[in-house]
Amino acid sequence: MSKTQAVPEKLQAxxxxxxxxxxxxxxxxxxxxxxxxLEEIRLRLGKPLCLRLMNGEIFITGSGKPTRLAEEGYxxxxxxxxxxxxxxxxxxxxxxxxxxxxGFITILGGHRVGLAGKTIVENGQIRSMKEFSGLAIRIxxxxxxxxxxxxxxxxxxxxxxxxTLIISPPRCGxxxxxxxxxxxxxxxxxxxxxxxxxxxxxxxxxxxxxDVGPRTDVLEGCPKALGIVMAIRALSPQLVxxxxxGRREDTEAIEECLNAGVRIIATAHAGSLEELQRRPVMQExxxxxxFRLVAVLSxxxxxxxxxxxxxxxxxxxxxADQNNWRQPYRLSHRMDGAAKxxxxxxxxxxx
Amino acid sequence: xGLQKAFQLTxxxxxxxxxxxxxDFLEKEIAYARNPLEEALRRTANxxxxxxxxxxxxxxxxxxxxxxxxxxxxxxxxxxxxCKQQVFTAEDLAIIGLIGTRIGVSDASDQIRMLRQAGAELxxxxxxxxxxxxxxxxxxxxxxxxxxxxxxxxxx
Numbered sequence: 072m073s074k075t076q077a078v079p080e081k082l083q084a085x086x087x088x089x090x091x092x093x094x095x096x097x098x099x100x101x102x103x104x105x106x107x108x109l110e111e112i113r114l115r116l117g118k119p120l121c122l123r124l125m126n127g128e129i130f131i132t133g134s135g136k137p138t139r140l141a142e143e144g145y146x147x148x149x150x151x152x153x154x155x156x157x158x159x160x161x162x163x164x165x166x167x168x169x170x171x172x173x174g175f176i177t178i179l180g181g182h183r184v185g186l187a188g189k190t191i192v193e194n195g196q197i198r199s200m201k202e203f204s205g206l207a208i209r210i211x212x213x214x215x216x217x218x219x220x221x222x223x224x225x226x227x228x229x230x231x232x233x234x235t236l237i238i239s240p241p242r243c244g245x246x247x248x249x250x251x252x253x254x255x256x257x258x259x260x261x262x263x264x265x266x267x268x269x270x271x272x273x274x275x276x277x278x279x280x281x282d283v284g285p286r287t288d289v290l291e292g293c294p295k296a297l298g299i300v301m302a303i304r305a306l307s308p309q310l311v312x313x314x315x316x317g318r319r320e321d322t323e324a325i326e327e328c329l330n331a332g333v334r335i336i337a338t339a340h341a342g343s344l345e346e347l348q349r350r351p352v353m354q355e356x357x358x359x360x361x362f363r364l365v366a367v368l369s370x371x372x373x374x375x376x377x378x379x380x381x382x383x384x385x386x387x388x389x390x391a392d393q394n395n396w397r398q399p400y401r402l403s404h405r406m407d408g409a410a411k412x413x414x415x416x417x418x419x420x421x422x
Numbered sequence: 423x424g425l426q427k428a429f430q431l432t433x434x435x436x437x438x439x440x441x442x443x444x445x446d447f448l449e450k451e452i453a454y455a456r457n458p459l460e461e462a463l464r465r466t467a468n469x470x471x472x473x474x475x476x477x478x479x480x481x482x483x484x485x486x487x488x489x490x491x492x493x494x495x496x497x498x499x500x501x502x503x504x505c506k507q508q509v510f511t512a513e514d515l516a517i518i519g520l521i522g523t524r525i526g527v528s529d530a531s532d533q534i535r536m537l538r539q540a541g542a543e544l545x546x547x548x549x550x551x552x553x554x555x556x557x558x559x560x561x562x563x564x565x566x567x568x569x570x571x572x573x574x575x576x577x578x
Contacts, residue, residue: 165453
């Protein structure tokens with residue numbers, strides 16, 4: 072997929088056809104200005120049809136008009152959810168067991184449909200879902216060039232990326248930035264994306280629906296720890312990109328990656344470095360000195376706003392003077408020091 | 423008329439066996455191939471003969487034409503098609519119709535259970551039909567001939 076479609080085009084071609092007729096009719100007439108801002112469509116049983124826009128939420132009335140008042144919104148019926156799910160799943164829930172375990176289905180175009188309903192748990196693990204009561208259709212957004220500023224900050228003198236961890240709270244554009252970084256960096260190096268949740272490349276039936284660059288391979292639906300090791304053995308990457316690290320086994324896989332001379336860029340949910348530090352797994356990851364930079368993103372000036380770039384350990388290069396090289400190892404101290412030592416002016420990398 | 427009734431009994435037994443075999447094939451399409459329902463039904467239609475073929479074709483076509491049609495609605499259209507064929511009894515149709523309420527809406531293990539249950543019930547119907555066929559076929563055939571013969575004699 073080389074051409075980036077605008078949201079209204081995606082909405083008409085890839086999302087509206089999958090909606091129940093009643094919802095389809097309401098959304099078909101949505102003014103273009105709202106369509107451009109659309110991030111998510113929420114269908115909750117017996118609740119008003121809700122649209123999440125880049126700058127807030129609106130509801131749609133029974134006559135298709137946008138409103139800020141929930142009580143004026145069209146109430147979603149069971150039939151709307153049944154029919155939308157029938158279209159999305161192709162009436163084939165049995166073929167989507169892995170997706171149900173993960174709680175979402177990726178559809179053509181890389182859009183993600185989150186599911187709410189009754190979970191079936193077996194041996195402490197979610198086996199499946201049934202009796203669906205809500206759908207969250209999240210529109211996959213490509214923002215070409217949104218990683219330009221970040222890319223300049225994370226490349227060393229040899230134009231290779233430092234091992235970088237991108238952190239932010241949810242909905243701050245981590246995945247969008249990560250996808251654009253993959254696209255950009257794969258112009259000059261072999262990139263492998265370990266896309267456990269099918270969010271980065273938005274794979275549908277194994278094919279990336281979003282542009283991830285010319286030298287990028289995607290391991291879709293693969294657990295990160297396994298995927299990283301598999302990619303190193305089979306796909307000889309120069310750079311591994313992955314989303315939402317945080318499990319104990321991720322630490323070992325990342326170490327394996329670094330020991331193989333492969334660079335890594337990953338993301339994690341955290342509002343700040345301090346929040347990240349509180350997690351034992353992340354402490355272990357930093358102790359092993361895997362990541363050289365932490366990039367903190369926010370939504371302050373739109374998704375993808377770079378708040379800070381924090382060098383960790385012996386980053387060297389352009390960050391050499393900002394590292395605390397000779398200080399004895401003490402994780403929290405080093406991070407605090409590093410955080411104080413560099414605070415890059417906020418810049419907006421989003422649209 | 424007798425011959426026609428005898429032929430109808432044979433048709434029903436044969437159609438019940440065909441339906442069982444088709445459901446068996448559909449189970450494999452769902453459980454192992456994990457093909458989307460519309461494709462699974464089309465493939466099932468391809469290996470079946472009438473009236474079972476038309477039943478699966480009707481459902482598959484209905485799903486293809488309306489993306490958001492729930493499988494149970496399409497299945498009901500298939501049942502209407504079968505009703506017109508006048509091969510199955512109301513009891514047979516109730517068993518087949520019940521599949522429509524759950525087809526495609528649960529995980530593979532549940533789908534297998536449901537299809538096997540329906541298959542087992544259809545097998546009982548088939549055996550009943552065969553027994554009925556054996557006992558009534560001769561009666562209807564001979565009865566038909568006898569009635570024909572009597573009518574013939576009366577006309578002379």
